[in-house]
Amino acid sequence: MSRLTESALTTGTESGLRDVAYLHEPYWDFGHGDWIKSLLLFFDGIALLVPDYMHERPLFTDPILAQPLAEQELLHRLSPEALVGQATAEALTDLLDRLINSGTFDDLERGTAFAELSHSRLGGTADAGLTEIVLEQLRDRGLARHTEDGVSIPLHPAVRAFVLVVLPQLLRIPAEAAGYALQPVSSRSQRLQALLETLDTPALPTAGHVISLDLEQVTLDLAPVALDEVLDFRRQYGAEHRTYVRDLRHFVRDLATLDRTDREQAFADRREALADTADQLRRLARKAWRRPLASFGLGIAGSAVSFVSGNLIGAGLGAASALLGLRRQADPASAYTYLFRAQDRLSRG
Template sequence: MTSKPDLPELAFYYPNPIWKRGDWVKNLILFFDGIALLVPEYMQDKLEHFDPAIVVGLEKHGLLHVIKAEEAVGKEATEQLGYILSDIIVSGALDSLAKDSTAFDALSRSRLGYYGDEKLADMIFGQLKKRGLARDTEDGRSIPMHPMVRSLILTLLSQILRQYGANRNVSLEPVTDRPLLIAALADMLSLPTAPSHGQVITFDLNTVMVDLGPVPIDEVLAFRRENSDAFTEYRRSVRRFAYELSRMSKEQKELAFEDRQAQLDKMASELKRRSRKAWRKPASFALAFTGAMWTAASGDLLGAALAGAGSILGLESPEAVNVGAFSYLFRAHEHYA
């Protein structure tokens, strides 16, 4: 599934309401038309407290798009979330988590779907609570939940809500700075009892930018204006590359990979040259990409979501069709693991 080229492409960050480090976002904004965050209403006025300089800088230039969870996670999204989670819970794939002594994290009721379909959301909560993976709300706004289950829900929403973006004439492109967490989720759900049979394939691509921690956000945005076309084309080429490979046989992949990777290497080299010229630093920010190949008829929505978007948004035909999925994974030094 590919995005309409005329739609603004927003980096849809997950699995938290906001990023952890501003220098990561400074690199991220070079690749996209803006950054989108899924935020419950009670947290929207707190975003500036998390990262004042970056949030204000992005807002000043119209590059920060806050998606209200109470509006976005409507009835249809809640039904999709409930369908996938119910299969996962019943499969027993999450049961081992109940033995952990891990402290629970809060997930807003809005992101579990209470504003979309309260009855269904309450059913999901009940199943999780029964298995010791969630507890009753303590503040009326959020639900204490096992952190891995919370991350799974937010990862699924990053894919489900792409249709919400399309209905509003923007393309929400899932991105994360937590590739190891997503890999852990995929590994946890790859148990024989889990309802997923998706083949997830990860591409470690190129290092294309520098550590922009000490660079003021206004300077980064000026560089972005001057070089936006190059970064946009690189990002789209990466997506096309992964999408096309996901539809090939193993033999076809082996033949196509070297030639197509060489094209991306050349583009990445040019981006590194420009960034080093601007800031005279070694490159350290890498773009990776996870894709998947699955069969639509298998109903493998979970495999699709963990690898990227795709059949989770619905296909026109129930026939068996090989579909490509994707999600962007950005790495910058070891502290982004």
């Protein structure tokens, strides 16, 4: 059996769902992961979807941070060979088929450099034949090439981005069965834009309007702070930070389903409340470290998903929700991604 996570399935299900920050790539490059220490304040750990053939790669690319996180069970390497099952493969390939045939990718520049995506993340382990049907369509349009290493597929970067931002939305149910509530996060604004474009395409109708909340400076960037100090601060004030991100999720879910007039008033009210909470978090961080640190921003964008016939993300998020009952933490009626960024200017005050 393929490895699903570093910890056995029973640990998550016995103790309740872990609310984990899900990074779209299977690892981060050395020198680019320090902001993850700030994310630890807001989530119960960091989750990566790591193909089995590169299972150790996250530890090697940033051993200074990734290895201690793994040792303390704060880094969770999820296996697409196990997690991307038949239902997810069908939803993903049907969605790609719909986007391809609706012309979503027709205007992409064909001369750009391609990037690899593992065959397993495309659903190839669960149903290689189904995945091949979509890959053939992409190859015919100059958006994919045949595998060069037997385990990954070269894709146009825009197509790859669509797959990366859709996967955590489709994987919520199998991830919850394994004890994890996936909360997609990204430091790359283009990842967020890819999600918004996916939700806005005519092939995928969503309820209300896509909602985007600008980055709020919620705390300090903890890149230069030792990990043990961060974890100590997390033990003291993690509850306040996790409440903030839950409120952001509710913000997207609630506002996306309102009509325009009600949405504008609700937006103003919620925005003010979130800003007040962010200010409290900043004061906690400044009091704790008493030194100048760059500010850390956290925002969110997404939409409520309408469960209309043929809406595949909606179907993927809604299926079998009754089986999970009150254990659910991931919202089955919205698709979103958190955006985080450390600011260059120093926080003051």
